[in-house]
Amino acid sequence: MNNRKTLLAFTSIAYSYLFYQQSAGINFLVFTIIVIVGMLIFQPDLIKNKTWQIVAIGSVLSAGMIVFHHSNLSMIANFCSLTLLIGVSNHQDSSVYIGFLKGFVSIAFSSFKITFENFDEYILNQKKLEKKGFTIQKTTAFYIIPLLITFVFYLLYASANPEFGSYFQLPKDIISLQFCLFFLVGTMMSAGIYYQFFGQQLTEWDITLPNTLIRNKQKEKKIFQLTILKVENTKGIIVFSMLNLLLLFFNFVDFSVIFSDQKLPKGLHHSAYVHQGVNTLIFSAILAISIILYYFRANQNFYSRNQWLKRLAYIWVFQNTLLLIGVIFKNQLYINEFGLTHKRIGVYVFLILTMAGLISTFWKVLHQKTIWFLLRKNSWFAYFLLITSSFTNWDSLIASYNIHKASQLDVTYLLNLSDNTLPALKTLLIHPKVNLDTKVFDYTYLKENEYYKSAPIITQRVFILKQIEAFEKQYKAKQWQSWNYADEQIFKQLNKQ
Template structure:
């Protein structure tokens, strides 16, 4: 039954997506895959921990239909990968399920079909031979092509063979072949049962104290005391180091930041993000290492916990510094995807620091932190997909005060649904392009509004031609609205 469902969905994959865009087809396919998984398991009641996947599924499905943005499509796909892994496996965290859902695409050790074939022995042997032959054939083909490219004599000897091969496959659509092969392995991964989980966190949320034997009691106590002193020294030195950095940041640009003329805001922001991510990884690694076992229960460890909590607070202060850097960058250069991504990462960082603090105060384990951070990230990306980000970026940058610092080229990189807004504000874009003439360094591609308008018209024509080729399976509200507005121009 699972194989029959799989083959039906594989055929549907071809009918819905070959030479199509994204819209109704993507949402319908994701819904049918989820319903099929539930039907095969005869499990229609919501399981514990399933509601975040359900909410995220419908949120991203709405985003695909309403905005058809790259973020909405990406979010819908990764949520479905995670959800299918959740349906076919034990109750694990979002991070574990997403990792396993993706890894199973490349799982070639199991049968090619999700459900093992139970035919006659000869059929099973043929199936096994086919499965074992795939990798050797791929390797043979790779080296055959390399030897033909690097050895003229070998190329001459094999011309007849390659000519025959070319004639046999003259009308063969390799694009369709690779498209169907991709769909085969993606669908296959949705229906595979996992016997082992490569990424698996420890069960439970709390650290359990591990008592030593009577013979090791005195030795363990001495070792724990040494580890306590080492941890005390580490957190003390790290706090001093980060305090210096935070004092510099606060004095320099928390209050009355004045940017010098030679200053690069781009490097200023990117360096801040790099420092923040490195500091967070270091903070989490140090906390996880020293508070992994019995040090949580060491008598008189209040000073150590206090230093660790101060260390986390200082990382939060560093996050605020990066937030201010991002604000200055947006005030100067306007909005873009990368700057919104930085703000999203900052929110994940702050949630992570809060969870690390709870780990310290309540003797939680690392699994607790990763489970909740991954759950928050899932809900965050689903929530962001509901935001019409492209329209917000265009409107914000068109009304921006520093018209000589707006990336005019970026208007043409955004989703097609903003093209009508761009056409309606060409006079404002002309002002921004002309203002760039006064800059010492020209960093935009278009030098006048005529050149920009020609590129905009080309983008419009490509969009309308692409829409004309697609069927109603690719319909979504955003493209339909843009097509109607652009066709009237």
């Protein structure tokens, strides 16, 4: 118990030291390593578990990508990975979705749980003590703890209303209210690492759910069940036959447009063309998986005369794959014309996830798997995709691709991306074919830490120069906790002659 409290105190102090008034950088990697080492000190057996090992490696890799790329996606990947790591550390056999849920709830609520449990313990102990006089325990229970709780709420109210906070300011050279609140939040989140909110019941329930279907045998109802299976099989064949014919005609028309002269139908723009394709794919994929899960449930999977139902289901999955390929072509046409954006990259991510869902559904029918098999495998795939996606510096890629490959360059969109685009934006300052005289709002202009209600209007050229100037100023003022390789390379490229 004391070991756990010591680890919590050390982790909270490390969190405050690494992140207070710092930006993302090597601090994420150091903190991730501290969390992993702390878990191993508290639970040495974790090192033997493959699930925990995989998630721990994913956490370190995502933290390394923060240092290397300094991107928002890598920070999201690191947070999700650490949350999952906390969840699986409590029970290593948890599925990804259960582990993430347990980790997230533990981070959010474990501190409240242990606080109230300790408070209740103090109260119960008082009943065993003498009624007269004030012992140390009584003083703590009735005075110190209420004062601490009151102080916590004071910090919250002071941060919400500076005017209120000004009436009760502490000397700045002694303590900072802002730091106290930051340290408190760090302690509350760190509590989830060593104190789990959930017990083992949720994971034990998850473990009991099988991946492979088991035939339900009931001899007294055998004839009746065979009749039901036969009827459902026939209905399934009719439904899949009609849907396959409909989707076949749709795919034929869709690919005819794509492979004719790659021109869009009259009155249809690229944006609407892609969005319609994605919306159709979403509906079709959900419908395909839902119908397959319905008709291939329970004993229908073991019905000896379901061969045609299976074949039609395979064709349905294949045709949905063709629909997915069609959306890929549409999205690429959109990108070739107008360049990359986060949303257009997000379409590809969705397509990859949809493909994984279709493949796993095909595997479910082929090998008689359960819906829990689909959830487990697809949640693992989503986790791996998130981690691997953080390996790419997407903002830098978007800027480079749009400047050199896109038919139409949207400079205003590039101005709203991260500092990773600054080297590419600097090349536009001397680009002979790019006009930077377009007016934009200067949302970087601040006054008293608040945006102007009406931001100043400046040219794109001035906006880029101000962004470069602001980045260089921030870079020079950074401490070691905020160091990252990406910013260092950006600074070097911006200062090349």
